[in-house]
Amino acid sequence: MTAAWNPERARAIIDTHRGLRGALLPILHALQDEFGYVDPAATPLLAGALNLSQADVHGVIGFYHEFRHSHPGRHVVKVCVAEACQARGAESLVEYLQTKLGIGLGGTTGDGEFTLEAVYCLGNCALGPAAQVDGRLLGRLSPARMDEVLA
Numbered sequence: 206m207t208a209a210w211n212p213e214r215a216r217a218i219i220d221t222h223r224g225l226r227g228a229l230l231p232i233l234h235a236l237q238d239e240f241g242y243v244d245p246a247a248t249p250l251l252a253g254a255l256n257l258s259q260a261d262v263h264g265v266i267g268f269y270h271e272f273r274h275s276h277p278g279r280h281v282v283k284v285c286v287a288e289a290c291q292a293r294g295a296e297s298l299v300e301y302l303q304t305k306l307g308i309g310l311g312g313t314t315g316d317g318e319f320t321l322e323a324v325y326c327l328g329n330c331a332l333g334p335a336a337q338v339d340g341r342l343l344g345r346l347s348p349a350r351m352d353e354v355l356a
């Protein structure tokens with residue numbers, strides 16, 4: 206369960222990590238862990254704290270696709286689309302999930318129940334297609350197995 210966006214809490218997280226070398230990425234991860242996404246309002250806070258331009262911060266957030274820009278659904282489904290999983294049918298699994306949930310990759314269902322995301326290798330290559338559902342690693346997934354998991 207993630208907290209609602211809170212600028213005071215965000216400032217505290219930034220202050221905790223700002224002394225680290227290459228602090229921006231660890232801070233972005235910490236903010237996403239706390240709030241479930243990186244709120245656009247974090248950009249000026251980060252720029253000020255790390256002496257960067259807002260454009261630089263914005264560019265980094267946009268470059269790394271693991272950072273979300275809005276609050277995720279209650280359940281986050283991350284499907285591996287890297288090579289080994291693709292060779293084992295990840296593409297058709299993604300298509301199945303997009304149709305079933307009625308959303309594209311990076312989307313969240315209208316009821317806020319599911320967010321669907323692509324990831325690039327979960328370290329479960331021998332058991333592809335692989336996915337992570339709410340942090341739980343799953344392998345050898347088929348549409349039927351996915352239905353069971355999502356139910």
Ligand code: FES
Pocket residue numbers: 285286287288289290291325326327328329330331333335
């Ligand atoms: S390629 Fe999918 S888990 Fe490694």
